[in-house]
Amino acid sequence: MTTDEYNLCVDQYADSLYRFVLKNIRDTERAKDIVQDTFEKLWTKAETVDYNKAKSYLFTTAYHTMIDILRKDSRQEFMDEMPNTMDTHDTHYSDLNEILHEAINRLPEVQKAVILLRDYEGYSYEEIAGITGLSEAQVKVYIFRGRVFLKNYIGSLENVI
Amino acid sequence: MSSDMITRENFEIFAADFLDGKLSPEDTILFLAFLHENPDLKDLLSDMEEFSLSPEPEVFPAKNTLHKDFTLKTKVTADNFDEFAVASSEHILTRRQEENLELYLSQHPEKQQDLDLFRKVHLSPDLSVRFPSRKALYHGRKRNLLYYRNAFAAAASILLLAGLYILLEKPFSGTHSSAGTAVLEIPSAEKPSEETRSVDRSPNPEKQEYPATVTRTGITREKIPASVTTGTDQHSEEVALKEIRPLPLQPVPYTYPSLGMLATQTVTSDNLQQKPREEYRSLPELASMEIRKRIKPASANDNTPITLLDIAEAGINSLSRLTGAKIRLDKKYDPQGNLIAVDFESPLFALSAPVKKNN
Numbered sequence A: 001m002t003t004d005e006y007n008l009c010v011d012q013y014a015d016s017l018y019r020f021v022l023k024n025i026r027d028t029e030r031a032k033d034i035v036q037d038t039f040e041k042l043w044t045k046a047e048t049v050d051y052n053k054a055k056s057y058l059f060t061t062a063y064h065t066m067i068d069i070l071r072k073d074s075r076q077e078f079m080d081e082m083p084n085t086m087d088t089h090d091t092h093y094s095d096l097n098e099i100l101h102e103a104i105n106r107l108p109e110v111q112k113a114v115i116l117l118r119d120y121e122g123y124s125y126e127e128i129a130g131i132t133g134l135s136e137a138q139v140k141v142y143i144f145r146g147r148v149f150l151k152n153y154i155g156s157l158e159n160v161i
Numbered sequence B: 001m002s003s004d005m006i007t008r009e010n011f012e013i014f015a016a017d018f019l020d021g022k023l024s025p026e027d028t029i030l031f032l033a034f035l036h037e038n039p040d041l042k043d044l045l046s047d048m049e050e051f052s053l054s055p056e057p058e059v060f061p062a063k064n065t066l067h068k069d070f071t072l073k074t075k076v077t078a079d080n081f082d083e084f085a086v087a088s089s090e091h092i093l094t095r096r097q098e099e100n101l102e103l104y105l106s107q108h109p110e111k112q113q114d115l116d117l118f119r120k121v122h123l124s125p126d127l128s129v130r131f132p133s134r135k136a137l138y139h140g141r142k143r144n145l146l147y148y149r150n151a152f153a154a155a156a157s158i159l160l161l162a163g164l165y166i167l168l169e170k171p172f173s174g175t176h177s178s179a180g181t182a183v184l185e186i187p188s189a190e191k192p193s194e195e196t197r198s199v200d201r202s203p204n205p206e207k208q209e210y211p212a213t214v215t216r217t218g219i220t221r222e223k224i225p226a227s228v229t230t231g232t233d234q235h236s237e238e239v240a241l242k243e244i245r246p247l248p249l250q251p252v253p254y255t256y257p258s259l260g261m262l263a264t265q266t267v268t269s270d271n272l273q274q275k276p277r278e279e280y281r282s283l284p285e286l287a288s289m290e291i292r293k294r295i296k297p298a299s300a301n302d303n304t305p306i307t308l309l310d311i312a313e314a315g316i317n318s319l320s321r322l323t324g325a326k327i328r329l330d331k332k333y334d335p336q337g338n339l340i341a342v343d344f345e346s347p348l349f350a351l352s353a354p355v356k357k358n359n
Helices: A003-025 A028-044 A051-072 A074-080 A096-104 A109-121 A125-132 A136-160 B011-020 B025-037 B039-049 B081-089 B095-107 B109-120 B145-173 B257-262 B269-274 B283-295 B308-323
Strands: B181-185 B212-214 B220-223 B236-240 B328-333 B339-345 B350-354
Touching: A003 A028, A003 A051, A003 A109, A028 A051, A051 A109, A051 A125, A096 A109, A096 A136, A109 A125, A109 A136, A125 A136, A136 B081, A136 B109, B011 B025, B011 B039, B025 B039, B081 B095, B081 B109, B095 B109, B145 B283, B145 B308, B283 B308, B308 B328, B308 B339
Parallel strands: none
Antiparallel strands: B181 B236, B212 B220, B328 B339, B339 B350
């Protein structure tokens, strides 16, 4: 990868990578650090990483860095232990997207990550498997479980409304 | 191993292997002989044999529900409807699977709402969220002195203009003598200052005989004839500051600058023809000449263009003179006279930047 290609990667992927990390980790400063570190890793490996695989490299690196941080974060560990059940809905929402973003924060970290990779970036199951290190069948299972949870979440909200 | 090795203390080790059937035939004979000699232990061992566990015939009742086959079957049922619905929302169903799903929905219209919900649970990114420190991610982009050349030149230009303002202000403010008079240096009587205008003072008979001038600062000065003054310099006139008060704002008849001193004379075509045009310059011309003298004194009389670097050099040199700081900007030329580098030197730091050739 040339320097120009690296800088093109910054132009093309910095924002989407930041959104992906920020949505998962919900901490602006940490998200910035992860994106910064990820691009520094890409720069140090620029000679060996092909430009066409740079996006996958960025998301893979950022995902694993993020998961490591989340697992060290006791607050997030607490969230992971939360049962995948409905909470009481006492919040007022203005649109469906807002409800969905609220709901996805209640998903376990892996389910949340694979759904974001699928919805935000349009990755295939195979590509998500490559990024997360999961098998393709596991990716399908996690996406399925996540979708069912989200569907039940907004379904129950519609009933309440 | 001999039977002497089996004691009441260690017999449990042999017993465990005996119960598991792991004792060799020789050891089994020895162990049975030991048990024959110790009937109480033989009874204990026989009781333990009765507690051996065997697997129960029960099976997990919902084993079928654990099977997962994500290669979706073509037939939609109540059990696999969710899988079809998710796959439909992900747009990964085959045409036949989609048709079967539609068929199932036509038979179970109550499921349409579920399918609609599944299709809604797709997130879209908030594109207004952008990475705030993108500039820090770039690599390999030029950030040397030339990168900031325009900024330096602009700053130097501002400094230069400030310096020129200070320098050009001095001739008009005059040099005050102890007697309360000021000396205005003008090149000649025929070449008045471009900054002055004639004022018709006819309503005041006392001052009518002396042409008055108004400076930029609004101070009225009256020229005193040479016979009244004691000055000896041909190129200077002594001017008494008779009034130091702002003039009221009134329309002032404008006279062409080069004819300022002729306002009280009769203007004829002969007068104009006698004055070479080169001796009279308009304000922009004079300003241009003064600027060129200060920016490029070595080439004040030619028409070589003034570059940003010339302005920067003059600005920095002016700043050095004004502040007393030892800062300077020098240009380096090759033997052919082409500019090859710019050196900046100051007490804090020094820079040397090559100049890119424009071919």
